[in-house]
Amino acid sequence: MTFNPLEQRGIPLDRQLRNWREMNVQPIDPDRGDPYTRCRIITMNGIEVEAILFSHQLARNTVDPDVKRQLARTRYIEAQQQKVVNWLLPGVSSVLETTIAYEQVAVDLTAWVARMEPDPYLRQAYQFGVLEDFDHLYRYANLYEMIEHRKAESIVDNLTEVMPGRPTKFHHRDPYDNVREPYDKNEANPLSKLHALTIMSAEQQTMNFYMNTGPTYMEPIARQLYQEIGLIEEEHVTHYESLVDPGETWWEQLVNHEYNECYLYYSFMEQESDPKVQAIWELHLNMELEHLHTACDMMRRYDGREPQEVLAPELPKVVTFAPNKQYLRGLLDTQMDLTTLGAGYVREAHERFEKMQEQIHGGQEPPSERVMAEHDDMFGREYRVQSEGEHPDPALREK
Template identity: 80%
Template sequence: MTFNPLQERGIPLDKQLRNWRELNVTPTDPDHADPYTRCRIITMNGIEVEAILFSHQLARHCPDLELKQHLARVRYIEAQQQKVVNWLLPGLASVLETTIAYEQVAVDLTAWVARMEPDPYLQQAYQFGVLEDFDHLYRYANLYEMIEHRKAEKIVDNLTEVMPGRPTYLHHRDPVDNVREPYDKSSAAPISKLHALTIMSAEQQTMNFYMNVGPTYMEPIARQLYQEIGLIEEEHVTHYESLVDPGESWWEMLLNHEYNECYLYHSFMETESDPKVKNIWELHLNMELEHLRLAAELFKKHDGRDPEQVCAPELPQPVTFEPNKAYLRELIATQIDYTTLGTGYVQDAHERFEKMQEALMGGEKAPSERVIEDNRAKSGEEYRLQTEGDHPVHSLQMQR
């Protein structure tokens, strides 16, 4: 059955405010919940955070008092949604456990988007990024084993493999080489716009999370690893945000944000295994339908166009969290030695890359390398989770 959110009516805005009891949701059970339920929660938290931040930026560039007041009303509801979504995470989970879940989101969400993306240039951007998040998962899993004496397989539940991707120390590039060419708003497929907004939002939330939780650890190697990967997440946000056409007006961007929220809440409502969480996705979808209707009215008024000119006439197939093991192994086998040059990709080191590496490393090994050595010394071997035979590049050590 097709679903066109532009033709649906949601809950009126003045009926969306929730009281403390309604906001006080029961968190998921960390021992029995589907790991992909946690992934959907983390994803929607990132989407809601982006909605709030974007609305603030729009308000700061909007001289009309009445429009600022309208944005404030909707934004407060978005803030309530964000609190409900993020508070579904169990308080018992450690920061590192949540970190590993964040990286599972980055791996399986980005891999799914790469598989579904119709534009070859955009697809390459997601393929490039996912091999780096895949390696981050491996580094954090080794840190988890070393300082909490537990294995990441309990968190990822064998749905996502844990082993080397593109080595993390090679992710540090000249900042100019993290900027990609944007899609063309006039010709890009609607799904491409949704993909770019989704991955940008998810990576931005990961960047924000690491910036804040990194210094809460006492162990030097943990503090250093969060610092290193936090810098790379900044690169990833640059990488993904540059895919969005800056020629979109504020009102077109607002419309795309609201449409994307409807798309993701509908997707997760369709695929959620936890009935209580599913109910929240459905409730939030019905709220977002009204937010979309209001954004569409602003778009028509200020851009003078019909929303159907820029949005898909019906929702694409649902975003699905599922294992991507074979796809990731293929990427590792064929694209492991890629880096960036300008807005493209190369397989050989270039002068800017080597200069950045030399300046940042200062002749020392990166924390992402040392955490593997430290865990190997402490646990007898590094931690890996391989579920289907041996890895095609099991002993990967990239040489440039």
């Protein structure tokens, strides 16, 4: 059954305001709930945060007070949605446990997008990035066992493998080489636009999360690891945001944002296993349908164009959280040694890469390597004992 948001009407905007009782949602159970429910929550929080930040930027770049007021009305509802979604996360979870869930999102969401992406160049961008998030998950898993004496598998529920990816110390590149070529807004598949916006938003939220939570730890190795990976998330946001065509007008971007929210809320509503959370996805979808129509009206008025010119005629195949173990192992076998050069990818270290490595590491092992060494000292073993057929630890390979 097809679903075209442009043909659906939702809850009128003047009926969307919620009171405190309605916003007081019950958080999920971290021990008994579906880990992918938590992943969907983290994803939608990032999507809502991006919607709010984009709306603020648009408001700061227009002189029309009517535009500012309409954006403010919708944005306030988006802010309520963001609070409801993010407050579904359980307060009993530690920052580090939430961090591991964030990396599970980065791994399985990006892997799914890479599998579905129709454009080969964009697909390569997601394949490249996911191997780095995969390794971040592994480094945090080492830290988690050191600090809280638990295994990360208890959080990801073995849906996502916890093993080394492209070594984190090699993720530090000259900023010049983090900028990719954008899609062409006039030629790109509408699905490609949604993919780019989704992954950019998710990575941006991860970057923001690490920027704010990193210094809350007392353990020096934890503070340092968050600092290192937080810098890499800055690289990832640069990597993904550069995929979006900068020639898109503000109004094209606005309708793409609202359409993408409809797409994701619909996707997650279709697969959600928690009835209470599913009801929130359905409610927010019906709110976003009206936000989309409001954005479309603004595009017609201020851009003189029909939104059908830039939006998909119906929602694509739903975004799905599912294990990607074999897909990721295939990437580990074929793309482990890639780095970036300009807007492309190479297998050999080059002058800018080597200079950046020398400058950022200063001849010392970075926190991502030291956390593994400290883990080994504490437990007398590696975090994960390799079994037959598993990919070897890339940190032990010569580069």
